[in-house]
Amino acid sequence: MKKFLPLFSVLLLAAAIVMAVPGSSTAGTTISAAEYKAGDKVTIEGAIEPGKDLYIAVAQSKMFSPADTSGTFEVKRLKKDGKKKKFNNDTKIPPLYYMLTTNPEAFGKEGKKRFGGPSVILGKGRGIYSTTMFYLKKKFDDLDAEAKSMLGPIKSEDQWNFLKYANESGYGINTIVKESNRVGKVTIFSRTVITDEGSGKYWDKNTSIKLDKATGKFTASFKSFRHTPPDTDFDVYVNGEKSGSYKVTKNGFWLSKGFRYMNPLWIVIGAILVGTYFSMIGAAGGMLxxxxxxxxxxxxGPIGINAANVLKPSNMALTLFSPLGSFYRFAVKEKRVAWPVGISFGVGIFIGSIWLGKYVSAYLPMKAYKEWLAILVVLMGIQTLREMMPKAMEKRKNIKAMVKKFNEAVAKAKAEGSSVEMGKIEPVKTGIMDYRFKFWGEEFTINPLLFAILGLAIGVVSRSFGIGGGFLLVPAMTTLGALPMYVAVPISLIGTSFSSIGSFIGYLINGYLPDMVLMLCIIIGGFAGGMLGSRAQKMFSEKTLKIVLAVTLFFLFFRFFKIEIWI
Incomplete structure (x- = not known):
């Protein structure tokens, strides 16, 4: 008997090693590989007890709890939502979790999801668009004993509540899971319970489950999340028992804080296009x-940090460096920057965004008024179009005369085969409440102090809504200041630069940093776009630029009202 003990021990050790190796077979289960690239298809084969349904839980090995986040705003939000949704600060769940099953009804059911449209009119939970999604059961106790035993690392009510929150709420998905099904920009939900794609449901796409109930043999496969972070480990549980593990490896250039795979060249190209548009009309650069x-x-954004708190600081690179790219032409070469107005505007916006906006946001729920801002935006769009009417132009004789001179200069340049020379700002009088200048020989008057005060208000809006404010700056100058677009745009770019600096400092103070590669690409593209846009602007007439501005304002109206959900 003693002779067989060493041999028996060796066999036990060998069995233990085999069971510990990723991708190995345990209890008749085989994972097709030990490692997959992000986005690859994962295949699991094996056998279960004949006559039973199949339940395969695939769970990210490293768990997350609200206590793990370092985000200032996320700590507060998760604590608040935890009380409402009944999960704790130390409740842990796998950020990426999938249940592949032949019996999805054991965990929830399909239901309608309405979204889009102004909530101030439609009410909460209603929308003008409709789709479907898979809703997990409301309570952990709604699951039967068998279903509960199949969940792998999810073993308690608070975990179930947190899992439901993380995969069904927009904030949970954008902060924890990072994978979602979307319609346009709108997050619907994140896939959790999935079955064979023969179901016809969009969340089951690229999933295959074949089960022979007579023998218990099965083959299940699903497509891993394309943006799974590099070197992420997953555990696989088959019908309640841990049956193996695998690793998802890098598949492309990984943005560490952007938390996505993306070729940086595409980011540069996108920033060039947006920067060009932004520097031509002075508005909507940050939003685009x-x-x-x-x-x-x-x-x-990384797990535990809401996507907006990485996206917005990165955006500031565009609204800061695109104007810088345009300033050489606007300020140095063509000399059409009204500096007293631009600086007063900029200082007001800076104070409003970095200081005043902080206190206003703390005491007033400004985001609740974003849809009301849409009303102001559409009125400004209508007014912008009205300003081009002959009757309105008669009242603004200086702009009418300037437009005539510009058109004559364009016609002359075309006849000579040369480029048109833009007019330049010629100061007549400089005062804190009275600044006068000539542009194309026509005199314009504006009150810098008034626009500094207006800048304060726009700065507050910028800080509260996380936007640059250019869409308010330009129409304010063309409507209230009666300035031509060729003068309003450079001033707006100064204002958005100050706004961007103020907002960026605000994010830094709260501990939020952009993805450095993403930001660098946006800086390069934005700067190049600014240079292109400032050169291209003079190719368009005052009327054309105003039409583009009006269209942009109408677009923003639909966006603020959540009617536009694709761009």
Whole structure:
């Protein structure tokens, strides 16, 4: 008997080693590989007890709890939501978690999801668009005993509540899970319970489950998340028992804080396009760059940090460096920057965004008024169009005369085959409440102090809503200041530069940093776009620029009202 003991010990040790190796077979289960690249198909094969349904829990090995976040705002939000949704600060769940099953009804059911449209009119929970999603059961106790035993690392009510919150709420997805099903920019939910794609449900796409109930043999596969962080380990549980593990490795250039795979060249190209548009009309640069980050880059932020707190600081690079790229032409070469107005505007915006906005945001729920801001935006768009009417132009004789001179200069340049020379700012009188200058020989008057006060208000809006404010600056100058677009745009770019600096400092104070590679790409592209846009602006007439501005304002109206959800 003693002779067999060493041999028996060796066999036990060998079995233990085999069970510990990733991708190995345990209890009849085999994972097709020990490592996969992000986005690859993961295949799991094996056998379960005949006649039973299949439940495969695939869970990220490293768990997350609200206590793990270092974000200033996230700590407060998760604590608040935890009380409401009934999970604790130390409740741990796997950020990425999938249940592949032949019996999805054991965990929840399909239901309608409405979204989009102004909540001030439609009310909470309603929307003008509709889709479907898979809702997990509301309570852990709604699951039967068998379903509970199949969840792998999810073993308690607070974990179930946290899992549901992380995968079904927009904030949970953008802060914890980082994977989502979207319609346009709108996050619907994150896939958790999935079955064979033969179901026809969009969340089951690229999932295959084949089970022979007579023998218990199965083959299940699903597509791993394309933006799974490099070197992420996953554990696999088959019908409640841990049956193996695998690792997801890098698949492309990884943005460490952007938390996405993306070729930096595409970011530069996107920033060039947005920067060009922004420096031509002086508005919507930050919003368009945000749309690019959401739809193309998919900027998400590290686990525990909300995507917005990485996306917005990165955006500041565009609204700061695109104006810098345009300043050489606007300020040095063409000399069409009204500096007293621009600086007073900029100082007001800076104070409003970095100081006053902080206190206003603390006492007033400004974000609740974002939809009301849409009303102001559409009125400004209508007014911008009205200003081009013959009757309105008659009242603004200086702009009418300037437009005539510009058109004559364009016609002459075309006839001579040369480029048109822009007019320049010629100061007539400089005062804190009375600044006069000539542009194309026509005199314009503006009150710098008034625009400094207006800058304070726009700075507060900028800080509260996380936007640059250019969409308010330009129409304010063309409407209230009666300035031509060729003068208003350079002033607006000064204002948004100050706004961006103030907002960026605000994020730094709260401990939020942008993704450095992402920011560098946006700086390069934004600067180049600023140079291109400032050169291209003179190719368009005053009327054309105002039409583009009005269209932009109407676009923002639809966006603030959540009617536009794709850009």
């Amino acid at each position: 760059m945000a749309a690019f980050q959401i739809l193309i880059v998919h900027t998400a």
